Amino acid sequence: MALRGALIGLGDVAVHGHLPGWLERRDVEIVAATDTRPARETELRCRLPQARWYPSADALWAGEPLDFVDICTPPETHAGLIEAALRHGLHVLCEKPLVCRPEDLAPLADLARARNRILHTVHNWHQAPVIRKVRGLLHRGAIGDVHRCLWQTLRTKPAGADETGTGNWRVDPAVAGGGVLMDHGWHALYVVQGWLGRAPTRIGARLETRRHTQWSIEDTATVRLEWPGATGEILVTWAADVRRNWVRLDGAGGSLRIEDDTVVASEAAAAGRERRWVCPPALSNGSYHPDWFGAVASEFVAEVSGTSPTPGASLAEAALCATLVALAQESSRRGGASLPVPELFPMAAGPSREEGIAGADFHGKERWA
DSSP states (O other): OEEEEEEOOOOOOOOOHHHHHHHHHHHEEEEEEOSSTTTTHHHHHHHOSSEEESHHHHHHHHOOOSSSSEOOOGGGGGHHHHHHHTTTTTTEEEEESOOSSSGHHHHHHHHHHHHTEEEEEOGGGGGGGGHHHHHHHTTTTTTOOOEEEEEEEEEOOOOOOOOSOOGGGOOHHHHHHHIIIIIHHHHHHHHHHHHHHHOEEEEEEEEOOOOOTTTSSOOOOEEEEEETTEEEEEEEEEESSEEEEEEEEEEETEEEEEEEEEEEEEEEETTTTTEEOSSSSSSSSSSSHHHHHHHHHHHHHHHTTTTEEEHHHHHHHHHHHHHHHHHHHHHTTTOOOOOOOOOOOOOOOOOOOTTOOOOOOOOOOOOOO
């Protein structure tokens, strides 16, 4: 029997990213939706006429028998909606960032465990073809142990922003929970730590407003990560002159680069020769990525059905990202100081996505000094 789900929040990412992915599945049926904006009901009627509309999440809980909800609302609303859904006995899939503060996650994880429900985050960049290609090459040892990672996400403005940002939640810190670090930086953090196979041990950062001074959020974040034997440098910005993604991984046996939709391998033993794989679409192409969401939906359904090979991996990854973002913000307030990353306890739920990445019950062994 198909799982019965509902969308909470019917903005662009739900309409253009999530809904197309759900409609391709026969084991899931989206039966309802809600949004605080009544005008979004028209969008639902056009795209999913058989689904029922509810004017609020409270009305949805009361009126619809469900198995899960898919939360696509702005970040500061996530924790409250997740808690309500779990208390109503529902599994939860939620857009990133799962929560805006790491201290919000422990009670939600405890509640999900107590109710035997799944809490899963949309970490869709894992499913980008270029990211998957690099992961496969690293797994096969193409460049040996990685000792340095450089990451750049360049954008000219936040997604959906005009010159004033009117009506765009991404430029309101009370709604977004932060600026470019919370938005694009979250993606970079989970991808990079996944590639290296373990959580970093130290982090430092500087958050700046280089161009978009009309908004009270940072438009540029520079993050430095440290692992035993490796370093990482992440630049994410809304203040660039071009829209581009670029990544370089250096290892004992050569290097890998991502140039938007192309992976380039330079092996030390190959006398400077390069191999290239074109893996469209480019990371900088669009914001909703329905093709990437399909794989996220499959991971979520597998967790709900008890067939996931990595139960708890998504939640552990979100806990690490929330911790790293909070540490980066604190580091910037301290002038870019390098701060220790607290070790997280292993989760009882099972192994994480990549061998060697610790899961967590989200209660850190130590706080940063």
